[in-house]
Amino acid sequence: MMSSPSFSPVRRAVCAVTAGPQRAAAWLVSSKGLFATSHAAVGYHTEVEVENESGDSRPARVVWVDLAHDLAILLADGALPRAAEPMAPLTLREVPSVKTGDRVFLVSALAGRGLRIEPASVCAAPKSSAGDLMDVDAPAVGPAGGPVVDADSRAVGIIVRSSISQSRAPSGRALVLPAAEIRSALRVLEAAPDLAKRTPVYRCPTCVTQFIPDHDVCLSCGTWLPHPFPPSRAHPIAERLVRDALASAGMVANRARTGPTTWHVTAHPPGGEAVPVRLVLSGDRTTFALRAPVAIAPKADREALYRLLLTINDQSAGPFRLSMSDDRVIAVFAQPIAMLTGATFPQTLLGIGEVAEHFRKILHEGFDAAPLNTLADPPDW
Amino acid sequence: MHCTTCGWLLPAGLRASCAACGGDDTPLPLVDNQRPLGREGDDEPSLQAARDAWSNGEQGRAIAAAITFEAAPRAFTSPHGPGWVAAVGSVPVFAVLDVVGALLFLEVPVVRLPQTKRVGVLRAALALCDETLSCARAVLRLDLLVLRFSARVDALSPALIRSLAREIAQIASKLQQQLSYMFDARPAIPEQGVLSAWDRLGRAQALPALAPPSFGPPVSQPNSGRPSSPSSSRAPISQTPTPPSGLNRPITLRLSIPPSLAAASVEDSDLPAILAPDQADERPLAPTMPPPPSRPPMEVPPSRPSMLPSALPNVPALGLRPPFPSTSAMRAISQSEVDAVPPTRRPPPLKPSQETATPEGRLCDLLRQALSLATALSFQQKPHTMLLLVRAAVYRAVHDHHQNVTNAVDYLFRATRSVTREIWTARTDAGRPVPVAEPALAVFEQVVASRAQLPREKQAQIEPWTSAAQAKEHLGKYLTEIELAPADPSLRYYLALGALCELVTRTRLPAPTDQRLREIIAYAQRDGTKPVVIELMMTALRKIVSG
Numbered sequence: 001m002m003s004s005p006s007f008s009p010v011r012r013a014v015c016a017v018t019a020g021p022q023r024a025a026a027w028l029v030s031s032k033g034l035f036a037t038s039h040a041a042v043g044y045h046t047e048v049e050v051e052n053e054s055g056d057s058r059p060a061r062v063v064w065v066d067l068a069h070d071l072a073i074l075l076a077d078g079a080l081p082r083a084a085e086p087m088a089p090l091t092l093r094e095v096p097s098v099k100t101g102d103r104v105f106l107v108s109a110l111a112g113r114g115l116r117i118e119p120a121s122v123c124a125a126p127k128s129s130a131g132d133l134m135d136v137d138a139p140a141v142g143p144a145g146g147p148v149v150d151a152d153s154r155a156v157g158i159i160v161r162s163s164i165s166q167s168r169a170p171s172g173r174a175l176v177l178p179a180a181e182i183r184s185a186l187r188v189l190e191a192a193p194d195l196a197k198r199t200p201v202y203r204c205p206t207c208v209t210q211f212i213p214d215h216d217v218c219l220s221c222g223t224w225l226p227h228p229f230p231p232s233r234a235h236p237i238a239e240r241l242v243r244d245a246l247a248s249a250g251m252v253a254n255r256a257r258t259g260p261t262t263w264h265v266t267a268h269p270p271g272g273e274a275v276p277v278r279l280v281l282s283g284d285r286t287t288f289a290l291r292a293p294v295a296i297a298p299k300a301d302r303e304a305l306y307r308l309l310l311t312i313n314d315q316s317a318g319p320f321r322l323s324m325s326d327d328r329v330i331a332v333f334a335q336p337i338a339m340l341t342g343a344t345f346p347q348t349l350l351g352i353g354e355v356a357e358h359f360r361k362i363l364h365e366g367f368d369a370a371p372l373n374t375l376a377d378p379p380d381w
Numbered sequence: 382m383h384c385t386t387c388g389w390l391l392p393a394g395l396r397a398s399c400a401a402c403g404g405d406d407t408p409l410p411l412v413d414n415q416r417p418l419g420r421e422g423d424d425e426p427s428l429q430a431a432r433d434a435w436s437n438g439e440q441g442r443a444i445a446a447a448i449t450f451e452a453a454p455r456a457f458t459s460p461h462g463p464g465w466v467a468a469v470g471s472v473p474v475f476a477v478l479d480v481v482g483a484l485l486f487l488e489v490p491v492v493r494l495p496q497t498k499r500v501g502v503l504r505a506a507l508a509l510c511d512e513t514l515s516c517a518r519a520v521l522r523l524d525l526l527v528l529r530f531s532a533r534v535d536a537l538s539p540a541l542i543r544s545l546a547r548e549i550a551q552i553a554s555k556l557q558q559q560l561s562y563m564f565d566a567r568p569a570i571p572e573q574g575v576l577s578a579w580d581r582l583g584r585a586q587a588l589p590a591l592a593p594p595s596f597g598p599p600v601s602q603p604n605s606g607r608p609s610s611p612s613s614s615r616a617p618i619s620q621t622p623t624p625p626s627g628l629n630r631p632i633t634l635r636l637s638i639p640p641s642l643a644a645a646s647v648e649d650s651d652l653p654a655i656l657a658p659d660q661a662d663e664r665p666l667a668p669t670m671p672p673p674p675s676r677p678p679m680e681v682p683p684s685r686p687s688m689l690p691s692a693l694p695n696v697p698a699l700g701l702r703p704p705f706p707s708t709s710a711m712r713a714i715s716q717s718e719v720d721a722v723p724p725t726r727r728p729p730p731l732k733p734s735q736e737t738a739t740p741e742g743r744l745c746d747l748l749r750q751a752l753s754l755a756t757a758l759s760f761q762q763k764p765h766t767m768l769l770l771v772r773a774a775v776y777r778a779v780h781d782h783h784q785n786v787t788n789a790v791d792y793l794f795r796a797t798r799s800v801t802r803e804i805w806t807a808r809t810d811a812g813r814p815v816p817v818a819e820p821a822l823a824v825f826e827q828v829v830a831s832r833a834q835l836p837r838e839k840q841a842q843i844e845p846w847t848s849a850a851q852a853k854e855h856l857g858k859y860l861t862e863i864e865l866a867p868a869d870p871s872l873r874y875y876l877a878l879g880a881l882c883e884l885v886t887r888t889r890l891p892a893p894t895d896q897r898l899r900e901i902i903a904y905a906q907r908d909g910t911k912p913v914v915i916e917l918m919m920t921a922l923r924k925i926v927s928g
Binding site: 106126267280281282283284286287289290301303304307308309310311312313314316317318319321322323324325332334335336339344351354357358359362367 | 463499500503506507508509510511512513514515516518519520521522526527529531532536537538541545586587588589591592593595700840
């Protein structure tokens, strides 16, 4: 019978990562404040937050990425998140190499939800070739980027999940990049004199030519780049319109994309707080909508609230409208996709931010409705 | 090194040619395409007429053609401007072109709120608003649930309008079915049918105290209470969902018409008397017929002569048009192109003199008005105002009549150039000698005496305003002098209209601003010297100057 391991080293190393609307797990791999995580999980965001199990959150930056292996390295800006025990890097286990049938544990983390540890068995050990992935018999639960540890809490690899690895993953099982790949990256980074100033360089996995996140395909070899949500080739007009509209507001579509038909953007109404806005395309890509959180509907006075919202929609909300989704009041701007232009998008974005903020106050005063600050679902496994 | 023609390896050395095709390494002249954007459906053959009208700036006609499905839509006149009821299947879609706000509304009444399950209906309506697929929103007007879509006209196209009309009808039909079966709501569509009167859309309720300041309607609408019967319902309120400040508007000269003024004009139109369904001006619109202009229906009782379209023949076609000299492409809407109201319901027709029925006659009439106002001014020792009056007359003539009475207008412009070269105001030019207006007035009399039949004249060279600052400076002087002028509504009307005509004649404005200004001019020409008209023009001028 296998003894139950103490996961204390894991708890001291693993953090949850918030990168814009995206979530990831990361773990400390170096005493220099370097964390390993999945590139696909953090996307093309460079400014992230790391949060430990105790809830302490600190800023961090992406300093290195390897798209071919879906690996990203973060550097904490200043101090590490604090807890009862100080953070310490996990030990990387490269030898003895993992064998098929070995017992391992998949670790993930979610901001506000702590850690999740699942036992698994190695189904297929990595071959000798570099970059080969390890297959385990457990599904990937929670965001990618967490470590896979053995019974001694040594990291044997990192859970990766990207468009590349997913295509090879059998039915949602977690795929694990061996720790040797992380070690290779650390050798370079720990010796770098300008670590604090490093910025990630994205290279095409096929031809290693450098690219910027704006591009969908490599300008050198023409292959599609590994974006977490690649553009739909069946709807080129909609893709182009969204790209141009976001560019007019100073945003990169591939960086803001959070799903096949969703983008996360931010409105900055003058004198107000930043309002998160979600750009959504309909399934057939004929319409687009901007959605901004307003308030949480109170339990009582629903009829009066509904009547007010529908009356506001008539003459008092301008081109925007108020809607209900579950218990949430949301400001919506929906139009045919052909009307999405860069000439008007920045003002529309600003407008929906103002509307959301305005009606947030109105509904709080009139109905004691709690403000709603995000459209993202609460984190859950 | 590889051949740029076929890709084969080139031998070493300068100017090496390809062994396979004879090419070399000279880069091919590749150029990126411009943004490949085509609006879906814009090449639909049945929309050719709509596209032609749209490209000519005749948006009303284009809208009518775009929403022609099985049958031509019925036209009506709403407080905002021309409107149509189109039948999409069995669903009536109401389209209204708000000429002041440059907005298009599509509305479909869906259901009346039931008693028992009304909250469920409200909730379902709000859930519909949350759907990305629907561009229309659900709105509530007392017990009537209406689907509504609004957008700036300049952001639309005929294909989009048609698509939106279809979409809103489809959603309304499904929603009505859902709400009727699930919540016992009474359908509004069968009750009204495609022959519905437009005022059956219910009475909109503005909430100025709750609306965001950037586009909320500032005018408080009186609460109508509950309608006693459908026929007693009043028109939809004209508070248009003006986009946030700056939206869709290139910032060269900013012009925003306060919704309060738009609303005031609606109230001033005294529409209730003509809103009764049995009197509504609704009839099939021939596809080639232009939309009715934004004017009150002709069922106005004779006791209100001010409501008659006295200036109708001078109303230019609505829509986008380039500034002068292309202004000559403008044409007036002839009476035959205006709503052909059934003879039995038509009010006593205007009987213009033979002279005012011709372009020359109308120019003479314009100059006579100026001479009449000048006579009154001459008793008040207002030389600066007198000069401004001359200026207003000249630019109104250029704006309104240059196309049809070219020689007379060119002569008028040239002969009065000495007093229209700049603007003198009593406030800033108090101690400065100003030219006398009498020679210019003599020119007016000369043109009138010749009935505007003048020999060929060299085309007037109108100096354009090349910057917003320049335009604002001139209009600022204009505004100052108008405010110092005697408080005669006819005089203020004449001057303010002259200022707007000069602005659109001498500037190349952003399309929305230009369109809006032209609509204001058309509106002013239509409704004459009403206080609300004068206030609308003055507000527009103030907004531009304060820009």
